[in-house]
Amino acid sequence: MxxxxxxxxxxxxxxxxxxxxxxxxxxxxxxxxxxxxxxxxxxxxxxxxxxxxxxxxxxxxxxxxxxxxxxxxxxxxxxxxxxxxxxxxxxxxxxxxxxxxxxxxxxxxxxxxxxxxxxxxxxxxxxxxxxxxxxxxxxxxxxxxxxxxxxxxxxxxxxxxxxxxxxxxxxxxxxxxxxxxxxxxxxxxxxxxxxxxxxxxxxxxxxxxxxxxxxxxxxxxxxxxxxxxxxxxxxxxxxxxxxxxxxxxxxxxxxxxxxxxxxxxxxxxxxxxxxxxxxxxxxxxxFVSSLKDGDREVNIVLIGKYTKLKDTYMSIREALIHASASLHIKPKLVWVESTDLEDNDEKLKEIMDKADGVIVLPGFGARGTEGKIKAIKYVRENNIPFLGICFGFQLAVVEFARDVLSLKDANSTEINPSTTYPVITMLDDQKRVVQVGGTMRLGSQKIILKEGSIANKIYGSKVIYERHRHRYEVNPEYVDALQKAGLVISGVSENGLVEFIELPNKKFFVATQAHPEFKSRPMSPSPLYVSFLKASMGKDL
Missing domain, CATH: 3.40.50.300 (P-loop containing nucleotide triphosphate hydrolases)
Structure with a gap:
């Protein structure tokens, strides 16, 4: 009882x-x-x-x-x-x-x-x-x-x-x-x-x-x-x-x-x-046995600006652990400080050539952003499975705008407020915020997925809820140009904010403004992280 x-x-x-x-x-x-x-x-x-x-x-x-x-x-x-x-x-x-x-x-x-x-x-x-x-x-x-x-x-x-x-x-x-x-x-x-x-x-x-x-x-x-x-x-x-x-x-x-x-x-x-x-x-x-008995090692490169303290990305690390247990694999996590990639093309190539999959991690501020953008460009051009989370999602948009749309100065207004092409800009309701504590777009938010998209297939649903933590968004003024150039916007909020992007002609190129890792559990891993690891193994979704 x-x-x-x-x-x-x-x-x-x-x-x-x-x-x-x-x-x-x-x-x-x-x-x-x-x-x-x-x-x-x-x-x-x-x-x-x-x-x-x-x-x-x-x-x-x-x-x-x-x-x-x-x-x-x-x-x-x-x-x-x-x-x-x-x-x-x-x-x-x-x-x-x-x-x-x-x-x-x-x-x-x-x-x-x-x-x-x-x-x-x-x-x-x-x-x-x-x-x-x-x-x-x-x-x-x-x-x-x-x-x-x-x-x-x-x-x-x-x-x-x-x-x-x-x-x-x-x-x-x-x-x-x-x-x-x-x-x-x-x-x-x-x-x-x-x-x-x-x-x-x-x-x-x-x-x-x-x-x-x-x-x-x-x-x-x-x-x-x-x-x-x-x-x-x-x-x-x-x-x-x-x-x-x-x-x-x-x-x-x-x-x-x-x-x-x-x-x-x-x-x-x-x-x-x-x-x-x-x-x-x-x-x-x-579950514990699965963590120990994985029969295949997969090299996952995680690129961020706080990688010297792994606890900064604890939920992402745990989401990968949950997903790997469900697939009976052992993820080898390679932590890379994004600032180390900014002026070192040889190191970038050396790291990426050993990567089965790459995650560009969340973060705030200008430091290390160009290193992340270089990494995103490399994985996109070399067809390495890629997952972008929050800031990683925003920088994937910046990289695409710069290289594919030829908007060379494209950036986020968080990084360069005077950029000629602000493809990432502050949310409208954030412009009125005075206090910084507890005022971001936070918590569970509804996301509507495009039917037939990779994100739709991953989640098996047209409507999902994921947690968020951000002040900036994809600038609506550039959405049409991004889509015409081949970037698929596969998820939006109820009021039209871009939530998911993807490139369908790649092994796996998906990024989200959300933080799906916060909802991952040992026996119910995040579908997005499971799918990313599958792609990193060379498997179909």
């Missing part, structure tokens, strides 16, 4: 991290969420980010990685992508709480007079707002269990209000709230032992501020041995059976299986008084 209990209070799993950042809290949160959802428990996951930015939309990718866009158009932390991919849910703007959002709301209330007569303070006003936002996320999604990942590392000054808020929650929720602490235990190869002291100190810091973890997940290079488990238990006041090992594996998609084999779901459900049920994980096991 499902656990659904419309009259019950929501239950909470609070996940904290220790020793260092990027320890894997997001993967742990997503893994626990997946394991519980497979037991018919309604799940939502909240990511708490202690930075003062209202959202991730205005951050440099090198500072924070990918900006993940939700169906409702929120620009969020990349961990929300983990949640959607692992659990199979669509999160919303309520699932990413930042310090900026919290303080913005508190200050607005103070200005409206809602705190009249009071001195507005971190405790209780800010902590109450945090608790309210966490509970709101659960209410909006009608969740039985709300998993809350607290960003940062225990001991960071920025995280203290959030840790204090969840400490207060425990007083009210009692047995409806469980604390899970994820911390690193370094492995010393010279001596062949795990060092647990840093983890012990992170738990001590948690306990100092009033939080006693109920479960500990030890991140380490190798599996946790019993001696180390016992030592951790002794110094953290957590029983050995409630200490779990999350060791290095070939793919993050293995983590749920690693934790489940140690019985983590059963422990959490018992602590939260959730009736025990079984989960069928056969499809997940098969």
């Amino acid at each position: 499902p656990f659904y209990c419309d009259y019950c209070l929501a239950k909470y799993i609070i996940i904290t991290g220790g020793v260092l950042s990027s320890v894997g809290k997001g993967t742990v949160a997503a893994s626990i969420g997946m394991l519980l959802k497979r037991r018919n428990i309604r799940i939502t996951v909240v990511k708490v980010d202690p930075y003062i930015n209202v959202d991730a939309g205005t951050m440099n990718p090198y500072m924070h990685g990918e900006v993940f866009v939700t169906e409702d158009g929120a620009e969020t932390d990349l961990d929300l992508g983990h949640y959607e991919r692992f659990i199979g849910i669509n999160v919303t703007k309520y699932n990413n709480i930042t310090a900026g959002k919290v303080y913005f709301e508190v200050i607005n209330k103070e200005r409206k007079g809602e705190y009249l007569g009071q001195t507005v303070q971190i405790i209780p006003h800010v902590t109450r707002e945090i608790i309210s936002m966490i509970k709101k996320a659960g209410e909006v999604s009608n969740a039985d269990v709300v998993i809350v990942e607290i960003g940062g590392t225990v001991g960071d000054i920025e995280s203290l209000p959030f840790l204090e808020a969840v400490r207060q929650m425990k007083l009210d929720e009692e047995n409806n709230l469980v604390f899970v602490h994820v911390a690193l235990a370094p492995y010393m190869k010279v001596t062949g032992e795990l060092k647990t002291k840093p983890l012990q100190h992170s738990v001590q810091e948690l306990r100092r501020i009033g939080i006693q973890p109920d479960l500990i997940i030890v991140r380490s290079e190798v599996a946790l041995d019993q001696e180390s488990r016992n030592k951790i238990a002794l110094f953290t006041n957590v029983k050995p059976s409630f200490i779990f090992s999350s060791y290095d594996v070939a793919t993050p998609y293995e983590v749920p299986l690693v934790l489940e084999n140690q019985g983590i779901s059963e422990k959490i459900m018992k602590m939260l008084d959730i009736p025990k049920t079984d989960a069928n994980l056969d499809d997940w096991v098969n």
Whole structure:
């Protein structure tokens, strides 16, 4: 029987991290969420980010990685992508709480007079707002269990209000709230032992501020041995059976299986008084096996301007992984910085000659654009399978206009505001925008595909919905000329914005203004990425 209990209070799993950042809290949160959802428990996951930015939309990718866009158009932390991919849910703007959002709301209330007569303070006003936002996320999604990942590392000054808020929650929720602490235990190869002291100190810091973890997940290079488990238990006041090992594996998609084999779901459900049920994980096991057992390697070149930090393009990388599993192949991803191609034709040819397929990645700004345009020209002329995403789509139009239409100065007004031929220009409604945060064309948008086009065949539908994040579009004044020159406009929005272009006489030359990678899932990969990989293998769509 499902656990659904419309009259019950929501239950909470609070996940904290220790020793260092990027320890894997997001993967742990997503893994626990997946394991519980497979037991018919309604799940939502909240990511708490202690930075003062209202959202991730205005951050440099090198500072924070990918900006993940939700169906409702929120620009969020990349961990929300983990949640959607692992659990199979669509999160919303309520699932990413930042310090900026919290303080913005508190200050607005103070200005409206809602705190009249009071001195507005971190405790209780800010902590109450945090608790309210966490509970709101659960209410909006009608969740039985709300998993809350607290960003940062225990001991960071920025995280203290959030840790204090969840400490207060425990007083009210009692047995409806469980604390899970994820911390690193370094492995010393010279001596062949795990060092647990840093983890012990992170738990001590948690306990100092009033939080006693109920479960500990030890991140380490190798599996946790019993001696180390016992030592951790002794110094953290957590029983050995409630200490779990999350060791290095070939793919993050293995983590749920690693934790489940140690019985983590059963422990959490018992602590939260959730009736025990079984989960069928056969499809997940098969998916993980497919990732390891691919029988053919395909070289995919990814050209972008932030490739030194792969997390900038996390959803695209994961979409390729999902698609490759469905085709039983192993994609070899070759990351190329577009600036390196601008004045180096030999390097361009060397890279392209080894490519089975090329993706020109999203991005903003002038840096590296000419390198991307050179790459697009090369793949178009040499008939190499090509996929352009967002900015890659726009630059494909620029390249076509320059080379085929002979509009040598063609460009985007984002790159050159005074270009003679602005084939890419700002959306009309963007020209009135004053604030830059959260004001792009965002979220799920309707796309109408041209019947009989490659895009139509890929999706098997005339109407699709994909997520977007952009301010610029193909200039309507050049649409007729582009089409007469042979560029097929195969997808448009309801109000006529160009969404897909393609060249039907090529092995695969498709580009889209959308971001289909945001909706890709392990068991339901994006059709566009599957088709691109098929073409890169030399197969028909």
